[in-house]
Amino acid sequence: MRFLLTILSILLTILSISLKALFILIYPYFLFFLFQDGIPFSITEVVLVIFAIFLIYPFIIVLRSFIKEDIEQNKKALKLFLKVSLMFSLLGPTISYFVIGLPFYSQAFEFYSIIAVIAVGLSAALFFATILAIYSMKLHLKGLVKEKD
Known part of the structure; x- marks a missing residue:
């Protein structure tokens, strides 16, 4: 039983490291994507920059x-x-929708990019939830290993 717990702990560690490495690689790409055209002027880009x-x-x-x-x-x-991140997934699109609806805001085509704000927020929330689940399993496994000793 101890052998299986050790194997599971190793697999969780590998999964944790790979998810963290993925986040470390994706975050700079996200920043590059946001600023590739220069300073953002649309409300969706501003909301995404605040989240970044x-x-x-x-x-x-x-x-x-x-x-x-x-x-x-x-x-x-x-x-x-x-x-x-979950609050951002709700408030970011709400703010974007409110600003797009203002009479002096002329970028009505931006309505479709609200989906991008939701996707970014939920993706970050999914990443954090997965890492939290892995941490919880690792702590539980440590408790099981200590009980066996």
Whole structure:
């Protein structure tokens, strides 16, 4: 039984590392994509830039976790980021829709890009939720291994 727990722990660690590496690779690409045309002027791009600024701290936490991983501290921080990402998924499109509806705002074609705001928020929330689930399983496995000793 201890052997199976060890194998499962190793698999969870590999999955955790690969998800973190994916986030580290995707975040700079997301920033590049946002700023490839220069300074954003549309409301959707402004909302996405605000979310990108918010993602700087989780990016630093994920980078730091490769050096020294404090599961409890990371878990607390990622729970907060998960909640904020879900709020962004709701509030970002709402703000965009409100601004697009203003009479002086002329970029009506931007209505379709609200879907991009929802997708970005839910993607970040899915990433944080997956990492949190892995951390919870790792903590549970540590408890099982200690019980067996």
